Amino acid sequence: MSEDRPLEPAEQNALFQEITQALTHALPPAWQECLVAYRALGSYSEMPGQVTMAAGSGLPSPFTPPRQVAELFERLRAGMYRPGTGTWFTATFRLTFPFTYDVRFDGEREPAWVVAPPKPAFAEERRRFPRDAEHTPDWLAERPAGGPELPIAKPFDSTGPDGRPVVERPEVPAEERDTLVRYLENAPMVLAARSFDADMMDPGRAREVPLTYHTDGTWIWPGAVGYYLRAHGVPPEPELVAHIRARGFEIPEVGDDVRSAAVAVITGSS
Structure with missing residues (x-):
C-alpha cells in the first residue's frame, strides 16, 4: 500500500511551478514550446521530450529533460494517489514560452512506452498503488499472469x-x-x-x-x-x-x- 502523503491542490501547483522552472533553465535559447511525457509503472519510468524552436522548420526536435523533472513528476504521481482508485500512469506536460503550461493525466490507458517496462513493474504498481477491481484496467491486472512476479536474476548470461x-x-x-x-x-x-x-x-x-x-x-x-x-x-x-x-x-x-x-x-x- 502506498505510504506517500496525499498532496493538496496548492502543493500540486507548487510542483507544477518547479517543473516549469526546471525545464525553462534546461531548454535551449529561442525555444517556443516544450512537450514532456512522463510515463511510469511501479518504479519504472521514462520521460521522452521534444522542443519546438521559435524560428526554423516548426518541427519539434528531441529534448532530454533534466533528472530533477522526473523526480518532481514521481512526487506528484505518488501524492495524487487515492485509495481504491489508484493514480495516473501518464502525465503530458506542455510548456509554452515563457511560462504557460498545460498538463493532462491518464490513469486508465497503458502508456505508449518507448521501452516496455519489465514484468515486475506491474506487480510493484499494484502493491504500491492498490486499486479496487472496478478501477483496475485489464492491461494492469492481466499482464503478469504469464510468469512469476518475482523473477530471479542470473549472475551470467x-x-x-x-x-x-x-x-x-x-x-x-x-x-x-x-x-x-x-x-x-x-x-x-x-x-x-x-x-x-x-x-x-x-x-x-x-x-x-x-x-x-x-x-x-x-x-x-x-x-x-x-x-x-x-x-x-x-x-x-x-x-x-x-x-x-x-x-x-x-x-x-x-x-x-x-x-x-x-x-x-x-x-x-x-
Whole structure:
C-alpha cells in the first residue's frame, strides 16, 4: 500500500511551478514550446521530450529533460494517489514560452512506452498503488499472469565451451558501481548456506562467492550477482540495474509475506 502523503491542490501547483522552472533553465535559447511525457509503472519510468524552436522548420526536435523533472513528476504521481482508485500512469506536460503550461493525466490507458517496462513493474504498481477491481484496467491486472512476479536474476548470461561464464550486458558506470554493490549485498537475505562457492571467473581464488539469495520485493538475485560485480566488474542483468536505479538505490522494506513468497519461488514450491 502506498505510504506517500496525499498532496493538496496548492502543493500540486507548487510542483507544477518547479517543473516549469526546471525545464525553462534546461531548454535551449529561442525555444517556443516544450512537450514532456512522463510515463511510469511501479518504479519504472521514462520521460521522452521534444522542443519546438521559435524560428526554423516548426518541427519539434528531441529534448532530454533534466533528472530533477522526473523526480518532481514521481512526487506528484505518488501524492495524487487515492485509495481504491489508484493514480495516473501518464502525465503530458506542455510548456509554452515563457511560462504557460498545460498538463493532462491518464490513469486508465497503458502508456505508449518507448521501452516496455519489465514484468515486475506491474506487480510493484499494484502493491504500491492498490486499486479496487472496478478501477483496475485489464492491461494492469492481466499482464503478469504469464510468469512469476518475482523473477530471479542470473549472475551470467551463459557458459562457454570452456566452462567460463559468458556475459553480454551493458557496463555499469564506474560512479554507480559501489552504490549498486551495496544495494545488492544489503538487500534482505531470504536464503543462505554456511559454505561458499568457487569463483568461476578466477578458479584459483579462495572460495568467497556467497551461497545466498536476496530480494527487494520485486526481484530476487543470488549473492553471486553482487560478488561478481564487486570482485570482477561483471554487470547484473540490465533490467535489474534499471529497476535499482529507478528506486534511487534505496532498499525498501520487505514484509515477511514477500520474503516467504521469494523463498517459494527460489525453491520451486510457489
